[in-house]
Amino acid sequence: MSPAEGRDARRALTAAAMAWVFPGLGHFYLGRRRTAGAFAAIVTLCFALGLSFEGRLYSIESGQPLTMLATFAVYGTGLLNLTARILSGNPGGTVLAPTYEYGCAYLLTAGLMNLLLMLDAWDIASGRKS
Amino acid sequence: MAALLPADHFLIMTVYALLVSGFFALLWRERSRERWKLFGVLLASLLLGGLAAAWIMYPFPS
Numbered sequence: 001m002s003p004a005e006g007r008d009a010r011r012a013l014t015a016a017a018m019a020w021v022f023p024g025l026g027h028f029y030l031g032r033r034r035t036a037g038a039f040a041a042i043v044t045l046c047f048a049l050g051l052s053f054e055g056r057l058y059s060i061e062s063g064q065p066l067t068m069l070a071t072f073a074v075y076g077t078g079l080l081n082l083t084a085r086i087l088s089g090n091p092g093g094t095v096l097a098p099t100y101e102y103g104c105a106y107l108l109t110a111g112l113m114n115l116l117l118m119l120d121a122w123d124i125a126s127g128r129k130s
Numbered sequence: 131m132a133a134l135l136p137a138d139h140f141l142i143m144t145v146y147a148l149l150v151s152g153f154f155a156l157l158w159r160e161r162s163r164e165r166w167k168l169f170g171v172l173l174a175s176l177l178l179g180g181l182a183a184a185w186i187m188y189p190f191p192s
Contacts, residue, residue: 035156042153049145052134055151099133102142113153120157130160 012125018123020078023114029110039117047080048111055103056093057085070104076118077110147176 019026024040027033058070074081085091093100123129136139155169 038156039153042149042156046149049134052132053142054133099142102146106146113150116157119165125162 001064006041008126012122015121015125016118019118020076020114021086021127022079023077023117025105026117027124031126032124039072043077043110043113043117044080046113047061047077050103050106050108050110051084051088052092053099053103054094054097055100055105055107056095057081057088057091057107058104059091073108073115076113076115078105078114081111143180144177147173147180151176 006027015026015029017026018029022040023043024036024038027036027039058074060071061067093103097103120129135145151169151172154172155165159165159168
């Protein structure tokens with residue numbers, strides 16, 4: 001690996017890591033500030049709505065293999081997820097709430113969108129996407 | 131945390147469609163005009179698809 005390739009790889013890794021930490025931060029790091037702001041607003045609003053609908057911040061449960069996928073998706077929101085788990089008095093959601101399923105869908109979607117942002121930041125930083 | 135939106139099925143679905151459409155329009159297109167076009171197509175697809183699915187499922191369970 002040449003020094004230039006090593007720099008590109010480090011830049012791509014940094015961009016992807018920053019994108020995980022907070023939505024849009026990876027794009028901000030790459031100089032795409034307006035897009036970064038829009039991504040941050042969309043993913044954060046989606047996550048906040050999911051919490052307000054009393055959706056569930058999934059954790060892995062034995063005997064429930066699909067919770068592994070859901071946990072992976074929710075952890076995609078990085079610090080938003082970790083902060084919500086610490087500050088929320090109800091990370092498991094309220095199953096009986098009429099909006100519970102909507103909340104879960106919003107939370108999972110926010111996580112999956114941020115995982116896509118990580119891949120996008122990686123592709124931009126490594127030159128695969130203009 | 132207090133609900134940020136009323137528990138209205140159509141409203142929740144519409145906000146979801148707006149967020150997802152906006153996200154993918156920004157992610158997949160670079161130019162403003164193309165973004166708006168994709169946003170419109172995705173939004174219409176999600177809303178009309180949701181309404182169509184609801185209409186098909188309307189008789190169930192009965």
